[in-house]
Amino acid sequence: MTECLNDVRRRWPLPIHDYWSTPFAESLLLHLDLCPGASIFDIASGHGIPAFYLAEQVGPTGQVLAIDHSEGQIARARIIQGVQLPWLRFECLDMRALPQHLPCFERITGNLSVMFFRPHRFEVVQGLLDHLNPGGQLVLTFPSLGTFESLWRRIDQEMAVRGLLLERRRLEAYLAERPSAADARGWLDRLHLSRVVVAEYPLEVTTESGQTFLHHPLLRGGFLDDAYECFEDQRLADEVMTRVSEDVESFRPLIAQRCVLSGWKL
Numbered sequence: 001m002t003e004c005l006n007d008v009r010r011r012w013p014l015p016i017h018d019y020w021s022t023p024f025a026e027s028l029l030l031h032l033d034l035c036p037g038a039s040i041f042d043i044a045s046g047h048g049i050p051a052f053y054l055a056e057q058v059g060p061t062g063q064v065l066a067i068d069h070s071e072g073q074i075a076r077a078r079i080i081q082g083v084q085l086p087w088l089r090f091e092c093l094d095m096r097a098l099p100q101h102l103p104c105f106e107r108i109t110g111n112l113s114v115m116f117f118r119p120h121r122f123e124v125v126q127g128l129l130d131h132l133n134p135g136g137q138l139v140l141t142f143p144s145l146g147t148f149e150s151l152w153r154r155i156d157q158e159m160a161v162r163g164l165l166l167e168r169r170r171l172e173a174y175l176a177e178r179p180s181a182a183d184a185r186g187w188l189d190r191l192h193l194s195r196v197v198v199a200e201y202p203l204e205v206t207t208e209s210g211q212t213f214l215h216h217p218l219l220r221g222g223f224l225d226d227a228y229e230c231f232e233d234q235r236l237a238d239e240v241m242t243r244v245s246e247d248v249e250s251f252r253p254l255i256a257q258r259c260v261l262s263g264w265k266l
């Protein structure tokens with residue numbers, strides 16, 4: 001596999017300045033068996049990480065169908081693509097309800113996808129396998145349970161100091177709902193995939209304190225919003241989160257777990 005990748009001059013590398021999607025995609029590629037001519041179904045494709053990379057690697061004898069349910073993301077991907085890599089197609093589809101007429105592929109990939117399988121995660125993985133050829137490989141990534149554990153503990157501590165019982169319960173429920181690497185292994189085992197590998201790769205996210213933390217591009221619009229959602233009163237949320245943001249030192253290093261699940265359909 002490595003040999004066939006090394007021979008290709010890359011015009012579509014993973015973006016070096018993307019400090020979230022790219023490190024997750026790198027861990028996905030560590031486990032993906034990728035060769036020219038392969039057909040790939042890339043779910044939750046966003047604007048094309050790693051769909052463009054995959055399309056370049058499979059080449060014109062291969063085929064990549066990349067799907068996302070956001071029309072905006074698909075439109076952005078198509079603009080980036082223009083008339084290049086014509087064997088790569090972006091479509092607006094919901095990965096939790098795939099149309100039956102969708103064909104089968106030799107590989108299914110999904111970078112940063114599993115967290116959007118809610119609420120019936122197992123059933124979504126099962127539905128994906130309907131579109132994987134026998135002998136084909138599924139490789140998915142997501143930030144698994146344990147991601148930013150030190151941050152959640154610090155937020156919980158701040159809530160506890162203020163006696164915020166309801167908010168603490170909500171935070172606990174949010175954390176308990178997130179899938180772990182062990183959950184992911186359980187799905188693949190139940191689906192009788194072979195050569196199952198579930199691996200975690202730590203990724204340190206660096207941040208300054210204060211407003212830089214509160215508006216950190218990797219944290220806001222995702223993880224920090226989830227913390228704010230534990231509060232009815234957004235003024236109180238601001239107060240708690242501002243206090244937490246002033247104490248970044250106490251929850252360094254801020255570590256995300258890049259979880260990769262890989263398995264082969266018999």
Ligand SMILES: C[S@@+](CC[C@H](N)C(=O)[O-])C[C@H]1O[C@@H](n2cnc3c(N)ncnc32)[C@H](O)[C@@H]1O
Pocket residue numbers: 021022025043044045046047048049050067068069070073093094095096110111112113116
């Ligand atoms: C974190 S982004 C990952 C995008 C890309 N794979 C990357 O690595 O940058 C997750 C993507 O999943 C898409 N998504 C969320 N729920 C979805 C669903 N039910 N069906 C298809 N796409 C979905 C979102 O629109 C978003 O583009």
